[in-house]
Amino acid sequence: MKRMSLPEEDLTCPICCDIFTDPVLLACSHSFCRSCLKRCWDTGLRECPVCRKRATKSSAPSNLALKNVCEALLEVRRQSSVVVEDKTSCSQHGEKLKLFCLVDKQPICVVCHSSKLHKTHDCSPIEEAAQDCKDELSLSLKSLQEKLDSLKRIHKTSTDTFKYIKNQTLETQRLIKSQFEELHQVLYEEESARIAAVKKEEEEKIAGLKDKFKELSAEVLNLTEIISFIQEQLKEDDMVLLKNFKDTQERGKSVALGSDSMSGILIDMTKHVGNLKYRVWEKMLDQIEYTPVTLDPNTAHPCLILSDDLTSLHYSKQANCCPDNPERFHISAEVVGTATLGSGSHHWVVETGSNQDWLLGVASVSVLRNTEVSARPENGFWTLCFRDGGFRAMTSPPTPLTITVLPKQVKVQLDYNKGTVAFSDSADDTLIYEFTATFTEPLLPYFYTQSSHPLKIMPEKVLITMLRQ
Numbered sequence: 001m002k003r004m005s006l007p008e009e010d011l012t013c014p015i016c017c018d019i020f021t022d023p024v025l026l027a028c029s030h031s032f033c034r035s036c037l038k039r040c041w042d043t044g045l046r047e048c049p050v051c052r053k054r055a056t057k058s059s060a061p062s063n064l065a066l067k068n069v070c071e072a073l074l075e076v077r078r079q080s081s082v083v084v085e086d087k088t089s090c091s092q093h094g095e096k097l098k099l100f101c102l103v104d105k106q107p108i109c110v111v112c113h114s115s116k117l118h119k120t121h122d123c124s125p126i127e128e129a130a131q132d133c134k135d136e137l138s139l140s141l142k143s144l145q146e147k148l149d150s151l152k153r154i155h156k157t158s159t160d161t162f163k164y165i166k167n168q169t170l171e172t173q174r175l176i177k178s179q180f181e182e183l184h185q186v187l188y189e190e191e192s193a194r195i196a197a198v199k200k201e202e203e204e205k206i207a208g209l210k211d212k213f214k215e216l217s218a219e220v221l222n223l224t225e226i227i228s229f230i231q232e233q234l235k236e237d238d239m240v241l242l243k244n245f246k247d248t249q250e251r252g253k254s255v256a257l258g259s260d261s262m263s264g265i266l267i268d269m270t271k272h273v274g275n276l277k278y279r280v281w282e283k284m285l286d287q288i289e290y291t292p293v294t295l296d297p298n299t300a301h302p303c304l305i306l307s308d309d310l311t312s313l314h315y316s317k318q319a320n321c322c323p324d325n326p327e328r329f330h331i332s333a334e335v336v337g338t339a340t341l342g343s344g345s346h347h348w349v350v351e352t353g354s355n356q357d358w359l360l361g362v363a364s365v366s367v368l369r370n371t372e373v374s375a376r377p378e379n380g381f382w383t384l385c386f387r388d389g390g391f392r393a394m395t396s397p398p399t400p401l402t403i404t405v406l407p408k409q410v411k412v413q414l415d416y417n418k419g420t421v422a423f424s425d426s427a428d429d430t431l432i433y434e435f436t437a438t439f440t441e442p443l444l445p446y447f448y449t450q451s452s453h454p455l456k457i458m459p460e461k462v463l464i465t466m467l468r469q
Contacts, residue, residue, distance in 0.1 A: 011066070013036055015032055015037070015039075015049055016033060016036050018033075019074060020033055020063075020067065021034075021070075022035070022067065023063040023066045024062055024063060025061060025062075025066070026053075028051050028053045034062075090112060095111050096109060097109055097126060098110060099112075099124070100126055101121050102129075103118075104118070107126060108123070160323055187280070197272065198267065198272050201272075209265060226252055230252060282464060285462050285464070288462075291457045291459050292347070293457050294309075294337060295313060295338070295447070296310075296335065296338045298325060298327050298328065299327050299328055300334075301328070301332065301333045301335065302319040302320045303320070304334075304449075307454075312456040313335060313454060314452050314453060314455070327369065329369045330370045331369075333450050334447065336363060336446055337444055337445030340365065340443075341362065341414055341445075342443075343416050344417065345414065346414045346416070348457055348458075349411045350410050350411075350456065350457055351457075352407070352409065353454070355386075355449060355451045356387070356389070356451055357450045358387075359375055359447070360410055361375070361382050361384055361412060361446050362421055362443040362446055363380055363443065364442075364443060365444055366380065375394050375448065376394050376395065376396050376398075377437060383448075384412075384433060393435070399433070401433055403432065407425035407430075408427070409427065409458060410423055412445070416439055421437070422434040
């Protein structure tokens, strides 16, 4: 078949950069695929996409000559693709491809190897090169498969995390509502009690006032009778008046008026309303617990069960379904508190109770959470351990401790600036052990247990101090 004389770039649409399909001709002599021109004109500008000259006609005529040439070119391509190429021979020299150029990464013949293009290049026999390439591709395939598996795990983790966040949101909202319902109940009961106190005072004051009315009524009646008697005596003749004068005078003098004081008879509004919000808040403090440390559930090992108020923990063989986030301890049953301790003095008391397997103390914020490490100072831990009935300070190596009385509550006291972590029996402040260190980063309260008996952070008494100016 006769080859086309036009260069291929002249048969290429300037919009899609492919051989023309159903070409059309504009007045400016530029040609385009009909569908390409339509897409351009659908934007609202009816102009040539190349020279920007306005089109005078609403539709462009077909370029039949160009269409025939393009179809002929495509037919040549189609027939050329049918010819089977000998893949084992060099297309340039016709020799068998027996070597593989390690520089250009392509098979060559012995003539190619002698040419300037490959003369200085290292080559391997085609069989060895094929095996080496297969090995290299196998390694690449393994690496890509590992990346794919990793991406699938990340995708699954992301999906699980999405669901977990939804559940966390619902659970957090439930806990908030529950605690506010408790507060509402306390306020409602306090409101009812104070309204009842006002009602009771009203009843007492009214009862007192009624008693006062009875006394006054009796006094009025008695006094009225005496007045009437004296008036009658004044009407008698003089002798009768004189005979009865002494008795009449004594009867008039015997009248003793009760107190007319009305002091304290009104409702004491100040007692009921004065500083009401403050006094209610002060009373609520007696019923509301405050703990200096709360646990961070996002760091808890899946086998640790935390209480709703995040103040106690215990171990369960049944692991929770929770995401594999970086903050979480993945290997052992550990959790840290939310408070970041970077200066000053801090303390908290932990009730150990019947728990026979625990560690308490502090840990650096950067401790490893995805691998098993000993809870010792060189790894960023300063802890006290109770296991197998004995106490140990987790130094390097651990220091056995002799304790005469097992404490039920252990006090952890950190003085960051002095570099000390002390453990004592909360009952009598007897020192159990004290670490001395130089802290280089913030610390977190640290807890570990593999016991079903809980460790509980004890609440502290809240004191109110009034500042007067």
